[in-house]
Amino acid sequence: MLDDYWAQFQSAQVAIEATCDPKDIDMQVIEMVNTEKVYMQTKSTIKGFMKRYFDEANQRRQNQQPNQQLNQQINNSRLPKLEVPQFDGQQDNFEPAWNALKDRYDNRRLIITSHLNLLFEQPKLTTE
Numbered sequence: 001m002l003d004d005y006w007a008q009f010q011s012a013q014v015a016i017e018a019t020c021d022p023k024d025i026d027m028q029v030i031e032m033v034n035t036e037k038v039y040m041q042t043k044s045t046i047k048g049f050m051k052r053y054f055d056e057a058n059q060r061r062q063n064q065q066p067n068q069q070l071n072q073q074i075n076n077s078r079l080p081k082l083e084v085p086q087f088d089g090q091q092d093n094f095e096p097a098w099n100a101l102k103d104r105y106d107n108r109r110l111i112i113t114s115h116l117n118l119l120f121e122q123p124k125l126t127t128e
Contacts (some may be wrong), residue, residue, distance in 0.1 A: 002046065006039050007113065040120070 013035075017028050 001037070003113075003117070008040075009035065043121075054117060 013028070013032050017025060020028055
């Protein structure tokens, strides 16, 4: 949700900057920078909480794992091998499957947002 709110803020900020008086643009840029700092700090805090939560969950899982491995070894059985037909491109479900893939992965807005997030989430340098 934080990323969604940030994207909405950026859109609103661009609209404000496009319509504001040129003498007020410096104030708008300062406001944008200050808000971005708060966004990045909040995002970092959330990521820290999530990392701690997942680390604790992994630790609990590792403590339970020896018993689970023993149970898995007891319950493991081999299933018969399935023969899957060779895909030849002429099956009836090819077109819907292709369209579903395009709808999911050919989303320019999502791709651009993902690239921007990767750029903005780079760790800060502590030395030159």
